[in-house]
Amino acid sequence: MKIPTTLKHKPVIVSENYEQVDGRLARNTDAKALSLGLIQGNDGGKANLSAKVWRSTGENWSSESEEMPLHRVLDMSILICRSLAHFREAYRYELLYDPQEPIIDRVALQGSAMTVAICTDNERIHEDMKLFSQALSDDDEMISERLRMLSRILKDMGY
Known part of the structure; x- marks a missing residue:
């Protein structure tokens, strides 16, 4: 079709x-x-x-069916990558994040910054962090394959 x-x-x-x-x-x-x-x-x-x-x-x-502007697709990719980087080191925290500092990163974009943070408004954040971490672990091979391919393509393009 x-x-x-x-x-x-x-x-x-x-x-x-x-x-x-x-x-x-x-x-x-x-x-x-x-x-x-x-x-x-x-x-x-x-x-x-x-x-x-x-x-x-x-x-x-x-x-x-979903439609997104290309810059938003790239912003989503940035959000994914910063989240993956956080979860690689999250084992250091009892709750998989520091409740005193829930902001993971501020990514500078066109005069401002996109905040990447743990959603502390989520009433089940502690359980959901564990579930999210486990899902990332379960999907590691699939995600890593795509990130390696993306990295290769970006390098070929000069980025």
């Missing part, structure tokens, strides 16, 4: 076999494709870049 090309998101680059590589959900996922494309913004008709996860039940494309 080909992804639609007549919606607000106009696919330019696609991975239409994403369901085959969707981590632990591979071959059993509703995330069927990924695309990078254009979305018509309200900036005087200016097109903006976006990324989209296309979800399908097999019959129809889902309204739960």
Whole structure:
């Protein structure tokens, strides 16, 4: 089933076999494709870049398909990487973080900084930190493979 090309998101680059590589959900996922494309913004008709996860039940494309501006995808990648770095050293803390200093990092971006922090408003944060840490451990091979590939591509691009 080909992804639609007549919606607000106009696919330019696609991975239409994403369901085959969707981590632990591979071959059993509703995330069927990924695309990078254009979305018509309200900036005087200016097109903006976006990324989209296309979800399908097999019959129809889902309204739960997600679209994000490319900078947001990269910001999410930064958040993931800083979180992974935290959890590599989290064993040093009884609660897997320092309750006195829940901020993990402040990442400078265009004149300000993105705060990366433990969500201390979560009433179950102590249990959830353990679950999150275990899930990262369980998925380490899959995540590491993708990070190594991303690192290789970034180095090839001169970053």
